[in-house]
Amino acid sequence: MEASWYLFVSSILFAIGIYGLLTRRNMIRMLLSAEIIFNAALLAFLSLASLDAGYGPVGGAIVVIAISLSAAEVGVIVSIAIMMFRMRRALDVYELKKFRG
Amino acid sequence: MEYAFLTWQIPYIGAILALLLNRAGKVRDVIAVLAIFGAAVASTLTLQEALASEEAIHISYPWIKSLGVTFGVYVDSLAAVMALIVAWLSFLIAVYSLKYMEGDPGLTRYWFFFDFFVGSMLLLVLADNLILMFLGWEGTGLASYALIGHWYTDEDEKCVGDIGRKALGVPMWFPPSHSGLRAIVFTRLGDVGFIAGIGAIYYFTHTFSIPEIAHMVGEWAGPLAHAGLLFPFLLIFSLGAFAKSAQFPFHEWLVTAMTGPTSVSALIHAATMVKAGVYFLLRFSPIFVLAAHEIPAAEPQVHAFFTAVALIGGFTAFFMATQALVSRELKLILAFSTASQLGYMFLALGAAGLIAEFPLGFLAGFSHLMSHAIFKASLFLVAGAVIHVVHSRFIDDMGGLWKAMKWSFLAMSLAALSLMGVPPFMGFWTKDTIIEVAKESGVFLAYLFGVVTAGLTAFYSTRMVIRTFLYEMSENVKHAEEHHHLHEAHPLMLVPYLALALISLLVGLVWPVYGPQILGVMVSNVLGIHEEFHPHVELNLGLLATSLAMVFGGILVAVGLYYTAGGRSALKSMKENPVGKVLHDFLYDRWYINSIYYIVIVGGFAWLSRTIFKYFDSLIVDGFYHRFIPWLTDRLSVLGFKYFETEVVDETYHDRIVRMFKAFGSYVRRLQTGLVNQYLVAFFIGLLVVLFLLLWVG
Amino acid sequence: MEMVIWSLMVLLGGIGLVVPTLDYLKGTKVSPYLALIATALAAVLVGSLIGKSGTLFDGTIRVDPLATYLALIATVGAFLVTVASLVQVREWSTSPSLYSLLLLALLGVYFVLYVNDASVLVAAWALVAVASYVLVGIKKDEDSLEATAKYALMGVASSSLLIFGIALVLGIVKTSTFQVLNSVPIGLKTTLLLGVLMLVAAFGFKLGVVPFHGWLPDVYGGAHPIIVSFVAGVIKLISIGAFLRVLQPLIPAIANDWFLIMAFLSIITMFYGNLAALVQRNVQRMMAYSSIAQAGYFLIAFAALAYSDSQALALQGIGLHVTTYVLAKVGIFVGLAYFARKGFDLTLEGLSGVGRKLPLSGTFVTVLVLSLMGMPPLIGFWSKFMYIFYSVMNVAPWLAFLGIVNSGISVGYYAQVIRYLFFADPPEVDVREEEPDLEVYVLTITAVLTVLLGLGLVDVLIALLS
Structure with missing residues (x-):
């Protein structure tokens, strides 16, 4: 199980996440896709960090920090989703088209 | 020795005073004119000095060291005589304005820009370096714009033609x-x-x-x-x-x-x-x-x-x-x-x-x-x-x-x-x-x-x-x-x-x-x-x-x-x-030059950008956004995109010269469709484009 | 120096966290004043770091004069926004949270500006990002909702790119500290470029670089102006800081490619921003596109960093242009917030003649707009023309030329604002500038600084920066 395998998986996840983010209309689904991208990035981070003994542990630490921070981001987006649901009764991102041009 | 500096500085002070004395009526007007008089006197003294001295007078203080821009005056006979002419003519015309502009509702604005203009013109003449000269140059342009459009309410009798x-x-x-x-x-x-x-x-x-x-x-x-x-x-x-x-x-x-x-x-x-x-x-x-x-x-x-x-x-x-x-x-x-x-x-x-x-x-x-x-x-x-x-x-x-x-x-x-x-x-x-x-x-x-x-x-x-x-x-x-x-x-x-x-x-x-x-x-x-x-x-x-x-x-x-x-x-x-x-x-009709300008330059660009729009629009926006992406995702999923056309805003003011740029601007504007998914598409596609560009050229 | 950082953390973090508790639970209304005191004290603390350099906290934080200068500007901006907000957000139910987020975001900004290690970067970036998503939506009305949704969704994507980019870069340099990289091991150049690009995308997202800018017109144009003044004026600085701290050390290894990327992005960004701004009727949205164009000018300076002769000038230009930009954007958006509060519609037609009814604010907004236009002798002229454009004059005069052309195009819409403010008939309403209109004080300070700094203190600023 070398690093390149993990990197490969991470790229697949990245692609899946991007596809989801771009094509989904539901805010929660977009959030999920975004999280997939995020985790793909973290996976890549770890696999690259694992290649070097000196810097490896630091990389791991950074990943842990990032995971906890993503919790905050998720929290915010979910709150936004809740607010949207309360105001519009739907989570369709396409409804947000007041500002354009 | 400092008369040269005073020559262009006094009118600026006059301009500021005119603003401050907004409500003072006649007093404000007289002060504005006096400032020009001061400049005229200073220019005379400057000329006197310049004549007395064999060499041109060059006084400069360092200003922006990192760029080598100085703050100074260069007074040779050219500058001195020119400043004299400008200052005294401005004074006479200022006196004339006292009566001519009487009763005008925008007098503060008038005097502010009048004095500001004279200061800038004198600065332009007396400056010892290109940047300072350019500053004066721009100042005169700004004042000219404001003064030409002084009667901006555009009554018929104020028009030309x-x-x-x-x-x-x-x-x-x-x-x-x-x-x-x-x-x-x-x-x-x-x-x-x-x-x-x-x-x-x-x-x-x-x-x-x-x-x-x-x-x-x-x-x-x-x-x-x-x-x-x-x-x-x-x-x-x-x-x-x-x-x-x-x-x-x-x-x-x-x-x-x-x-x-x-x-x-x-x-x-x-x-x-x-x-x-x-x-x-x-x-x-x-x-x-x-x-x-x-x-x-x-x-x-x-x-x-x-x-x-x-x-x-x-x-x-x-x-x-x-x-x-x-x-x-x-x-x-x-x-x-x-x-x-x-x-x-x-x-x-x-x-x-x-x-x-x-x-x-x-x-x-x-x-x-x-x-x-x-x-x-x-x-x-x-x-x-x-x-x-x-x-x-x-x-x-x-x-x-x-x-x-x-x-x-x-x-x-x-x-x-x-x-x-x-x-x-x-x-x-x-x-x-x-x-x-x-x-x-x-x-x-x-x-x-x-x-x-x-x-x-x-x-x-x-x-x-x-x-x-x-x-x-x-x-x-x-x-x-x-x-x-x-x-x-x-x-x-x-x-x-x-x-x-x-x-x-x-x-x-x-x-x-x-x-x-x-x-x-x-x-x-x-x-x-x-x-x-x-x-x-x-x-x-x-x-x-x-x-x-x-x-x-x-x-x-x-x-x-x-x-x-x-x-x-x-x-x-x-x-x-x-x-x-x-x-x-x-x-x-001025050899029709004016008309030719409007037709060729303004109209031509509008035509050009319309044609480019059509081309860009049908090929790139339409082809890419409206055909390729939906096709792509359609193949991968059952979802199709709905795109909303934005309205192109009609420009309402009479500045036709900018219409070309506005034409481009409208095009650019249509790219902001309001849908976050599209913004994201642009984000990632853009990233890929830059990457390819880099790899191809670098 | 470590004491300073600790005290900043305690001050801003402490007050930031305490404030909502006090106001929500105890029903007091002290948050605005606490925020004012906090930002003022923060300014003093940051000021004490002027001229000092050194690394702190095991090399994860590095203090240097340029970063301190940027931090100072950020603090001034935050202070001014707080002053204006005293009258603007009085009726918002969530105003204590606003102040709390303001302070916490400011703290995050400091950390990004002083960052020297990837761990701190990730943490501080997330802090600022999350705080800003919430800030944009804090008013909790329809427009804010739309703005924040778009912002947050794109933001999460960009955060992921940040991580990915850091991963790639750190994988090559094999250390989490940001240090100068002189050459790339063979075969890894493409990977490094990919990583750099991702970071450029992530930082460029915040800065408003095309094509990562999609959220910006909607957020700047849709959120309440007082919030936008903070987001545009203060939060944007983290991208500048990140470019300087994270990416600049890597330039020696990829100099030519870096220049290429920056030049290309700056050209499309400048043109996009300026052209789109020309057709806007809503002034807030117009200013959003103006910010995009300004991002393009910053990129020119970044491009200049690729060549050692132009580096010093480019860095000075960045420092000066940040000054111009923060003063102008904070001022203009506070001004717009003021006009909105006085009942005017924030479109060009809606603002007709407002400068004649509210002469002070109208004049000051005009001064700030002139500064953005690059009119001498305001500071905008020096920072844009004399520093940024000149920094690339020697190496790529065509880029400077395009910058000048864009400045010319920008006159088209900036002049419109001035024209509608003053050279149009005002509506028949009875509004005046009154004593408690704090926004006017903010406008006064920003406009006066713009003029004074342009008139003679440019060298003073340069001294501060170096």
């Missing part, structure tokens, strides 16, 4: 707000060249200081000449000057700038700002000539540049004079005349670079600048008084005013005679020198333009005086007479312009005796002129005969056509004649 008239489908009447915008756009175009030139010079010399640049001619002119780029560089650098002084093809803004108050027209568009371009050439042409002397490779290119200047000047002089022949608005005649006379100055400076004795041509241009400023300011001020009395800008509504406005009639006649170049007025001496220099330069076409234009000038000036004061009274004037509205101008207005007209006569009278002395002072220590020059005033009989023939010929024709009954009926049938009509319209 016949309301409703179109040429080639393009409207030919302009309200003040539109005119202000035209002024800024045309002059800004030139400024781009100015900045680019400054940048290029800095690139070679790493300094902005004007005296240093003059001494280091080899550093910048050398490389440019050897690369064959000196000629285009000189043109581009001078672009700002051409635009500011309304030379072809930048002349259009000056015409419509007449929407501003007449005092503004006198100050900015006759006496000072439009002279900034001439001043620019006066300041830098000696340096260009130095370059030609020091660097052999530069000589032909500098020569080409001066030839171009002479030709442009000569053509502009002729071109604008033809338009003055048929104009029906008093201020427009004067505007065309100003551009035409500016053409003469450019002609002189162009020729100067081509003849053996450069200072001769230099002085020809400089002295005509001085004499023109005096008589043209006088003419504009009279025009303002007359327009005020008859409540119309059209000469059709004037006529027969000589009885009621005797002194104004006298002033206009004197100033017009000077403009025409009738001896012994000052205008005669200065214009004649120019024609002499033009002949000597060998650019025959320029000389020809100069001579013919003298005749045209005589014609339109005579026509102007006759139709304003001598003709029979128009309905409008008769009406005013019945209601006792005809009266001479108030002394505060009359004295300034009468004084200027008289000066033009008196200086002309003593010119043969004192002329050489005055000219000698003007050229005593100009930067870049190293040779000793002893000016003399003499007349070449052959040339004299030719030009006087043109002048008197023009006067006679005008008198014949306008003053006699037979002439007037001949005029009438000329206008009815189909050929005559075509010719008249051609000149009246």
Whole structure:
């Protein structure tokens, strides 16, 4: 199980996440896709960090920090989703088209 | 020693005081005028100092060290005399404005920009480095914009042109707000060249200081000449000057700038700002000539540049004079005349670079600048008084005013005679020198333009005086007479312009005796002129005969056509004649240049961008966004995209010049569709594009 | 120096966290004043770091004069926004949270500006990002909702790119500290470029670089102006800081490619921003596109960093242009918030003649707009023309030329604002500038600084920066 395998998986996840983010209309689904991208990035981070003994542990630490921070981001987006649901009764991102041009 | 600094600083202080004293009414106005007076006094003291000292006075303080920009003044005879003329003329016009602008609701704004303008103009003249000069340059442009559009409420009577008239489908009447915008756009175009030139010079010399640049001619002119780029560089650098002084093809803004108050027209568009371009050439042409002397490779290119200047000047002089022949608005005649006379100055400076004795041509241009400023300011001020009395800008509504406005009639006649170049007025001496220099330069076409234009000038000036004061009274004037509205101008207005007209006569009278002395002072220590020059005033009989023939010929024709009954009926049938009509319209609509600009530049770009839209739109936006992506995702999922078209906003204001950019802007705007998914698509596609670009090129 | 950082953390973090508790639970209304005091004290604390350099906290934080200068500007901006907000957000139910987020975000900004290690970067970036998402939506009305949704969704994507980019870069340099990289091991250049690009995307997202800018017009145009003044004026600085701290050390290894990327992006960004701004009728949205264009000018300076002769000038230009930009954007958006509060519609037509009814604010907004336009002798002229454009004059004069052309295009819309403010007829309402209109004080300070700094203190600023 070398690093390149993990990197490969991470790229697949990245692609899946991007596809989801771009094509989904539901805010929660977009959030999920975004999280997939995020985790793909973290996976890549770890696999690259694992290649070097000196810097490896630091990389791991950074990943842990990032995971906890993503919790905050998720929290915010979910709150936004809740607010949207309360105001519009739907989570369709396409409804947000007041500002354009 | 600091008088030079005070000269340009006092008006700025005056501007701020005018703002602060917003509610003080007359006090505010007087303070603003006093500030100009202060500047005038300071400029006199500066000149005194400059004359007393052999070398040019150069005082500078470091300002922005990291860039080498200093804060200083460079006072040689050129700067000192120019500052003197500008300051005193501004003062006289300020006094005139006290009465002329009485009761105007925007007086604070007026005085603020008036003083701000004078400060900027003086700064431009006295600055010792390019950045400071550019600062003053921009300041005058800003003030000009604000003052041209002073009556921004765009009442019909404040417009220029016949309301409703179109040429080639393009409207030919302009309200003040539109005119202000035209002024800024045309002059800004030139400024781009100015900045680019400054940048290029800095690139070679790493300094902005004007005296240093003059001494280091080899550093910048050398490389440019050897690369064959000196000629285009000189043109581009001078672009700002051409635009500011309304030379072809930048002349259009000056015409419509007449929407501003007449005092503004006198100050900015006759006496000072439009002279900034001439001043620019006066300041830098000696340096260009130095370059030609020091660097052999530069000589032909500098020569080409001066030839171009002479030709442009000569053509502009002729071109604008033809338009003055048929104009029906008093201020427009004067505007065309100003551009035409500016053409003469450019002609002189162009020729100067081509003849053996450069200072001769230099002085020809400089002295005509001085004499023109005096008589043209006088003419504009009279025009303002007359327009005020008859409540119309059209000469059709004037006529027969000589009885009621005797002194104004006298002033206009004197100033017009000077403009025409009738001896012994000052205008005669200065214009004649120019024609002499033009002949000597060998650019025959320029000389020809100069001579013919003298005749045209005589014609339109005579026509102007006759139709304003001598003709029979128009309905409008008769009406005013019945209601006792005809009266001479108030002394505060009359004295300034009468004084200027008289000066033009008196200086002309003593010119043969004192002329050489005055000219000698003007050229005593100009930067870049190293040779000793002893000016003399003499007349070449052959040339004299030719030009006087043109002048008197023009006067006679005008008198014949306008003053006699037979002439007037001949005029009438000329206008009815189909050929005559075509010719008249051609000149009246300014050789259709204005219309061509709007059609080609504005319309052309609009067409171009529409075509590009269609292409881009169908191929890229449509193809990519509307076909490829949905197809892609359709293949991968059952979802399709719905795209919402944004409406393209119709622009509602009358600035057509920007329509091209707005056309592009609209296109760009359609890319902001409001859907976050699309933003994300752009995000990632953009990332990929940059990556490919990098890998492909790097 | 470590004491300073600790005290900043305690000050801003402490007050930031305490404030909502006090106001929500105890029903007091002290949050605005606490925020004012906190930002003022923070300014003093940051000021004490002027001229000092050194690394702290095991090399994860590095203090240097340029970063301190940027931090100072950020604090001034935050202070001014707080002052204006005293009257603007009085009626919002969530105003205590607003102040709390303001302070916490400011703290995050400091950390990004002083960052020297990837761990701190990730943490601080997330802090600022999350705080800003919430700030945009804090008013909790329809427009804010739309703005924040778009912002947050794009933001999460960009955060992921940040992580990915860091991963790649750190994988090559094999250390989490940001230090100068002179050459790339063979075969890894493409990977490094990919990583750098991702970081450029992540930082560029915040800055408003095209094509990562999608959210910006909607957020700046849709959120309440007082919030936008903070987001545009203060939060944007983290991207500048990140470019300087994270990416600049890597330039030596990829100099030519870096220049290429930056030049390309700056050109499309400048043109996009300026052209789109020309057709806007809503002034807030117009200013959003103006920010995009300004991002383009910053990129020119970044491009200049690729060449050692132009580096010093480019860095000075960045510092100066940040000053111009923060003063102008904070001022203009506060001004817009003020006009909105006085009942005017924030479109060009809606603002007709407002400058004649509210002369002080109108004049000051005009001064700030002129500064953005690059009119001498305001500071915008120096920072844009004399520093940024000149920094690339020697190496790529065509880029400077395009910058000048864009400045010319921008006159088209900036002039419109001035024109509608002053050269149009005002509506028949009775509004005046009154004593308690704090926004006017903010406008006064920003406009006066813009003029003064332009008139003579440019060298003073340069001294501060170096």
